[in-house]
Amino acid sequence: MTARPEERAIPEPAHPGPPADPDPAAIAAEIKALRKGRGLRGDAARRIGPLLLELAGGDSARLRAALAGELSRLSGQLPGELEIAVLAALALHPPTAEMGTYEQRKSWVATEFDRVPRTAERRIEEAQVLLAEAVAAELVRRRAGGDAAGDGWYMVHFGAVFMLDGEVPEAVERRRIVATRDDLAEITIVLDTPRESGQRRLGLSAEVTRGGTLVRAEAVSRNRTRYVIGLPRPLRLKETHEYEMRIAVEPDEPLRDYYVFRPERRCDGFDLRVRFDRRNRPSWVRRVVAEDPNVYYPYEGAPAPAERVPVDGTGEASSSFTQLRPLLGYGLQWSFSPGGAGA
Numbered sequence: 210m211t212a213r214p215e216e217r218a219i220p221e222p223a224h225p226g227p228p229a230d231p232d233p234a235a236i237a238a239e240i241k242a243l244r245k246g247r248g249l250r251g252d253a254a255r256r257i258g259p260l261l262l263e264l265a266g267g268d269s270a271r272l273r274a275a276l277a278g279e280l281s282r283l284s285g286q287l288p289g290e291l292e293i294a295v296l297a298a299l300a301l302h303p304p305t306a307e308m309g310t311y312e313q314r315k316s317w318v319a320t321e322f323d324r325v326p327r328t329a330e331r332r333i334e335e336a337q338v339l340l341a342e343a344v345a346a347e348l349v350r351r352r353a354g355g356d357a358a359g360d361g362w363y364m365v366h367f368g369a370v371f372m373l374d375g376e377v378p379e380a381v382e383r384r385r386i387v388a389t390r391d392d393l394a395e396i397t398i399v400l401d402t403p404r405e406s407g408q409r410r411l412g413l414s415a416e417v418t419r420g421g422t423l424v425r426a427e428a429v430s431r432n433r434t435r436y437v438i439g440l441p442r443p444l445r446l447k448e449t450h451e452y453e454m455r456i457a458v459e460p461d462e463p464l465r466d467y468y469v470f471r472p473e474r475r476c477d478g479f480d481l482r483v484r485f486d487r488r489n490r491p492s493w494v495r496r497v498v499a500e501d502p503n504v505y506y507p508y509e510g511a512p513a514p515a516e517r518v519p520v521d522g523t524g525e526a527s528s529s530f531t532q533l534r535p536l537l538g539y540g541l542q543w544s545f546s547p548g549g550a551g552a
Contacts, residue, residue, distance in 0.1 A: 230536060231348045236260050237341035240280075240299070244311045244333075248300030249277050263351075264344055277301055283343040285389070286363065286475040287336055294318050294329070295336035339534070346473040346535035350399075360397060361390040363475035365449065371468045374486040374524060378464060379457040381418075386451070388444035395424060400434045412459030420452030467505060467542035469497050472533050479530045483541050487524040491543035494518040494526040499537040508542060 239258030243249055254272055257265070265276035281301055284292045296302040297314050305314045319329035366385040372378065386396065400413075417423045417438055424437040444450055458464065470479055485491060495512035497505050518526045518541060530539045 231260055231345040233338070233341040233345045233536070236344045237337050240295075240337050240341060240344075244298045244314075246311070247309055248298070248305075248311070248314070249273055249280075250300040250306055260344070260348065263348060279347075280340065280344075283347060284336075284340050286343050287339050290322055291332065291336035291339060293321070294332045295340050297321075298333045298337070342535045343475075349536065350473050361393045362386045362388050362396055362444075364472070364477065366478045366480070367470065367472075367476055368480045369468070369470070370482045370484065372484045374484050377457050377460050379455065380468075381453065381455050383451060383453045385449060388446055388448050388450070391443075391446045393440065393444040394442075395437055395439045398436050398438065400436065412462055413456060414459070415454060415456045418453045418455050420450065465506060466491070466544055467497065467508075467540060469500075469502075469505060469538040469540035469542070470533075471502070471536060471538050473535055475535075476533045477531065479533055479539055480527070481529075481540055482525055482527040483543070485520060485524045485526070485543075489545070490520055490524065491545050494520060494541055494543040496528050497538050497540045497542050498530065499534055499539065502538060505538055505542050511544070 235258075239261045242256045242258065243253055243261075245256065246252075253276075257272065257276060261276055261280075262272075264279050265272055277299075280299065281296065284295055287295065293302055297305040297318050298311065300306055300308060300314060305317050308314045308317065315326060315329050315333065318324070318333060319326045322329070322332070324332065364384055364386055366383075368383045370381045372380070400415075413434075415423065415426065415436060421441065422439045424439045427435040427437070438452065438454075440450060440452075468481060468483055470476075470481070472479075483494070493511055495516045496518055518528055520526045526541055526543070528541055533539055
């Protein structure tokens with residue numbers, strides 16, 4: 210399975226061949242360029258790179274304000290100290306808004322968190338990288354026609370059980386979400402199932418089994434489906450809610466030998482269990498941790514012993530992940546071929 214791009218994890222039967230995703234390193238460089246002088250409070254229009262211009266919507270009349278709003282919103286996905294550090298570096302944190310140089314703002318970060326300037330610089334750089342990843346995820350979602358910006362929620366925890374021991378492959382997915390605005394009445398998730406040229410859409414059935422109602426399923430393209438889930442009642446700001454979905458693959462659909470989750474929004478924790486048929490155990494199972502899709506597909510050879518995950522007496526393999534980075538893959542991959550990667 211693969212979660213690409215939103216928070217879905219469903220088997221991919223064919224090579225995805227997607228357009229190139231925005232490069233987080235390039236975005237980080239664009240963010241760094243904005244730290245100069247008065248940051249985004251100054252004359253920053255000439256220093257706004259093409260990817261941040263895309264994030265701002267390309268509206269030249271209100272470019273700085275739009276970009277400041279987007280970066281402030283996306284930085285809210287970062288842990289508290291890192292959020293403040295990157296906003297301060299850009300002069301978007303109120304106490305630093307009138308500081309005329311980056312060095313002044315870096316000194317403020319150092320004082321605020323009882324750090325030496327060198328440590329403050331490292332924290333700003335770390336925050337900058339994470340913010341760039343969040344920006345890249347947002348641009349991927351927009352380019353693919355996914356969720357609108359500021360859709361009002363993130364995941365505290367995602368738990369999935371992928372069952373390969375029944376009549377058809379089936380996943381049960383539970384998400385605990387937090388509202389980031391008042392009156393959140395529905396959420397939208399997007400499922401990508403890339404296909405080879407000429408192949409029909411992957412046959413799936415999906416239902417919300419607890420904590421919500423499947424309002425509608427929309428075929429965005431041959432490779433992409435959007436699910437709108439109505440919540441039992443509108444959530445308040447910072448309120449937590451859990452819902453469950455069951456997704457089954459139709460019989461005889463070809464599947465890849467992995468279940469990988471690629472989050473676009475903030476996700477603090479992910480637990481995965483894969484249940485194999487005890488009569489048909491894989492030759493190996495490996496953890497996929499913060500990997501680009503080109504690493505785990507196609508996967509050549511066999512994993513090192515340190516990467517392997519045991520299959521227990523019930524036929525299950527499991528793994529847990531925390532503080533997931535947007536656009537990178539997390540999950541389990543396996544092979545039924547002796548010593549080699551799965552087909």
